Each structure stands twice: as C-alpha cells, then as structure tokens.
Amino acid sequence: MRCPRAINGTEPMNAPRTVSPVHLIRSDEEAIAIATDLARDFATTAAARDRDRLLPWEELDRFSASGLWGITVPAEFGGAGVSTVTLARVISILAAADSSLAQIPQNHFYALEILRSGGTPAQQAHFNRLALQGRRFGNAVAEIGRRDFTRATRLIREEGGLVVQGRKFYCTGAIYAHVIPTLAADEDGKQVMVFIPRDSEGITITDDWDGFGQRVTGSGSVAFDRVAVEPDWIVPFQASFERPTPIGPHAQIMHAAIDLGIGQGAFAEMLSFIRDRARPWLDAGVERAQDDPLTLQGVGEVAVRLRAAEALLHRSGRVLDLAIREATEETVADASIAVAAARALTTEAGLLAASKLFELTGTSATLGDEGRDRYWRNVRTHTLHDPVRWKYHAVGNHTLNGVNPPRHGAI
Structure with a gap:
C-alpha cells in the first residue's frame, strides 16, 4: 500500500490555483460542445494518469477555465442554468474519456443544489458567483467506521465563535477544491452543510484513497481541528429533507x-x-x-x-x-x-x-x-x-x- 500524502493550508505549492479567465457558458448546446472538445483531449492521457496515479491538476485547471463547473448556476445569478439532461450528458461525455475527471465535480454540483434548495439569497449569490469564477467545491460528507451513517463531526460554539471538529473519508475532490462543503451536526443535533474555504487553518487533507478504481478522484481524508467558520457559511441540510x-x-x-x-x-x-x-x-x-x-x-x-x-x-x-x-x-x-x-x-x-x-x-x-x-x-x-x-x-x-x-x- 502506498504511503499517504498530507496536504494542508500552509503548503501553497499543493493548494489549488484560481484559474483566470473563466469562460462563461451561455447555453446547453455550448456546454455539450465544450465537454466534447475537452473529453477528446483528456482521453489521450487518461490511461497514463490511471496507471501512474497522476493527480490531474493541469487538466482540472483547463476544466475549470472552460466554464463547465458553472453550468448549473441559475440565470438570475449569471449562469446558463442548463437542464439536468444536459448536466448528465456533460458528465457522461467526460466519463467516457476519463471517469475520475468526471466524478470530481459531482460533489461540486451537489453542493450547488443543496445551496439552491436551502441557502439564503445572499448565500446563493455568493457561492454561485464563486462557481462562475472557477472555484471548485469539494466534499467532506462521509465518515468511515460508522455503520449507522450518523456523523461524528460537530459544529461547536466556543467563546470566540463557531468551529468544526471531526474527520471525513471518501472526500472526492477535496484535494483539488477551493471550498470544502462539510457535513456536521450542530448543537441541536441537526445536520448542516458548512462551506469551508480550503485554506482555513486547521484543515489537513490526506491523499489516502487506495481503491483499485477511480484512482485520481482525490477521494481521501479530511481532518478538521477546531476550524473556525462564519455563520454565513452554514446552509441547512437535514431540514432540506424534511x-x-x-x-x-x-x-x-x-x-x-x-x-x-x-x-x-x-x-x-x-x-x-x-x-x-x-x-x-x-x-x-x-x-x-x-x-x-x-x-x-x-x-x-x-x-x-x-x-x-x-x-x-x-x-x-x-x-x-x-x-x-x-x-x-x-x-x-x-x-x-x-x-x-x-x-x-x-x-x-x-x-x-x-x-x-x-x-x-x-x-x-x-x-x-x-x-x-x-x-x-x-x-x-x-x-x-x-x-x-x-x-x-x-x-x-x-x-x-x-x-x-x-x-x-x-x-
């Protein structure tokens, strides 16, 4: 088994870059055309990435700059607001070329849907704007070793404010993310999604995904050691399923x-x-x-x-x-x-x-x-x-x- 690699906010060489400029996609047809062009290029090097487990930093920057990570942003916030049919087509086109690259943004689009369903107008405007600017949202939802699917990660109120404490696994895309939406239980035991900036102090990301497939999805571990968070980063989660x-x-x-x-x-x-x-x-x-x-x-x-x-x-x-x-x-x-x-x-x-x-x-x-x-x-x-x-x-x-x-x- 390979040795895991740790990444934290004090190592800027390993932090995701913010790409610029980012293309603004304006229609479903344009999204499909751009995905098709990207997939053609990604396919030529997919086998090598998989074989040698080469994390796709450069490919993800091209992917972000293409504007595809912002295609579900509603028109009212400046995006194309493409149909779900188009979103599924874009993902399947990319998966045919490189399925790891296709899976990485899955949690990004999931986080945007949570935001659409439960976020305030101000939260929706802020985080949708980040998506259009090429920021990538990752994922810190699942926890290993808990057979009942409950979460031990907590949102805790301390004298100085709110902090998140816990550890997550299967965090697809967290390594590459600018923001890590994190599932935690608040003081009342209600689950909330906290949109935590990737470079926050106290976050450690460990590249320890060792599955025999989907090898470069970045589906490793994320640990939160009293990570300070702001109230306007917190979006209801459990309430959206009630x-x-x-x-x-x-x-x-x-x-x-x-x-x-x-x-x-x-x-x-x-x-x-x-x-x-x-x-x-x-x-x-x-x-x-x-x-x-x-x-x-x-x-x-x-x-x-x-x-x-x-x-x-x-x-x-x-x-x-x-x-x-x-x-x-x-x-x-x-x-x-x-x-x-x-x-x-x-x-x-x-x-x-x-x-x-x-x-x-x-x-x-x-x-x-x-x-x-x-x-x-x-x-x-x-x-x-x-x-x-x-x-x-x-x-x-x-x-x-x-x-x-x-x-x-x-x-």
Whole structure:
C-alpha cells in the first residue's frame, strides 16, 4: 500500500490555483460542445494518469477555465442554468474519456443544489458567483467506521465563535477544491452543510484513497481541528429533507451518468479493437473478427443495453427538471423513481460493456501498458457507491404498493 500524502493550508505549492479567465457558458448546446472538445483531449492521457496515479491538476485547471463547473448556476445569478439532461450528458461525455475527471465535480454540483434548495439569497449569490469564477467545491460528507451513517463531526460554539471538529473519508475532490462543503451536526443535533474555504487553518487533507478504481478522484481524508467558520457559511441540510426537495435524485443522476459514460468509453474501445486487432474464432469460418457471428451478437447486446440506459438517463433528467421547477411530494418521488431506474440500468450496462471489452477481443486486450483494465476497475468501483439492488426495491415498492422512496442525502 502506498504511503499517504498530507496536504494542508500552509503548503501553497499543493493548494489549488484560481484559474483566470473563466469562460462563461451561455447555453446547453455550448456546454455539450465544450465537454466534447475537452473529453477528446483528456482521453489521450487518461490511461497514463490511471496507471501512474497522476493527480490531474493541469487538466482540472483547463476544466475549470472552460466554464463547465458553472453550468448549473441559475440565470438570475449569471449562469446558463442548463437542464439536468444536459448536466448528465456533460458528465457522461467526460466519463467516457476519463471517469475520475468526471466524478470530481459531482460533489461540486451537489453542493450547488443543496445551496439552491436551502441557502439564503445572499448565500446563493455568493457561492454561485464563486462557481462562475472557477472555484471548485469539494466534499467532506462521509465518515468511515460508522455503520449507522450518523456523523461524528460537530459544529461547536466556543467563546470566540463557531468551529468544526471531526474527520471525513471518501472526500472526492477535496484535494483539488477551493471550498470544502462539510457535513456536521450542530448543537441541536441537526445536520448542516458548512462551506469551508480550503485554506482555513486547521484543515489537513490526506491523499489516502487506495481503491483499485477511480484512482485520481482525490477521494481521501479530511481532518478538521477546531476550524473556525462564519455563520454565513452554514446552509441547512437535514431540514432540506424534511420537505420534498430534489437534492437526492440530483446527486444520484450524476452517478448514473458516470457509469453510463464508462460503459460508453469501454464500448468504443471494444469496437476499435475488434476492427483493428482482434482475430475471429476459428470455428466461425470467417476471416475478420467483425464478421464472427457470436461477436456480432455480443456487440449488439452491449449496444442495446447502453442505448436503453442512455434513454432512461435522459428521461430521468426530464422528470427531475420538473421536480426542480416545482418540488412537491409527487414530483420529487417521480424524479427519485426515474433516477433509480436509470441507476439500475446504467450500472448493469456499464459493467456489461467493461466485461465484454475483454470477452470479445481476447487476451491481447489485457496488456498492462495499454490500460484497458481501467474501464472495468473504474465502473466496478464507482457502481459500489450505493447498492443497485435497492434501486430495484424502490422501483418495485413504488410500482406495486405506491410507496414513495425515502428522502435522504446519500451522494
């Protein structure tokens, strides 16, 4: 196991840069076009980053400068306010090229949705402005070793003001972030989200993510040692789930987009390999691998699954947009069920594509230097984020018994 690396606010060499200028994206179509161009470039070096575990600092600066991190900022605050369908497409496009780069902003967009649902107008104006300026929001939500999903991190009132004390794990993107939205329990035991500047005194970030997939997401640990915070950094979190809000399905649809994108990337790699390098099985009686009838059957199976998963993803985005425009018990439940269905199918389609990549190409596709194993490792790791079996349960219980899914902030 590699040795973890610690980063703290006293080491400016390791702190994220603030990029300038940042492009202002003005439409859904422009967001998709820019994501497509970036993905084309990111794909050329994705295997090397994964193989050597090279943290993507330069790529993230280009990503931030592109304006894509600000695409969900509402028009009233100067952003494009793109649809959720577009957000999911942008993420899947990037995930096909480099799934770690696609996952890093997931918590950024999640934090902006929490802000939209529960922040004051002043908070929304401030943090949305930061997003448009290229600031990246990370994540310090989960805690390891707590089977009941409660949080030990506390927001404490001391004589000199408020401080945060605790330790977090699975902090995707925190290493690269300018602001770290942190989940803590206040004095009343209510969970709040505290938008803490990355360079605050008392923060230590440890690069100790050692999973075999999604290797450069920066999903390590963050420790808070009496970190001073301001009241206007605190946004209600638990209260946003005591009423219907689309926060949950909004977080989940981005995960579905990542899984779809990995599957699409694996599928494109498979098609290229079959056309250019694979050999047909001798019993097929054909000269080219692309004429092997069982290879054609396998390719068709993956194509159908991916297209169905994409259709469900886009449908769930449209349903979720309705809930964002008008959040009611019914619209939020419909969005949660639609996204659950998309998550179920994108999980299975992504895993199928990554597995068939090798089954239909042969042993030479496993050569280590070429890095095709990253598709399977990445999709297998990311699809473990939360169990797909519970997505089927939610859909089944709603369909058969009319039971709405629970509202919670699992990301």
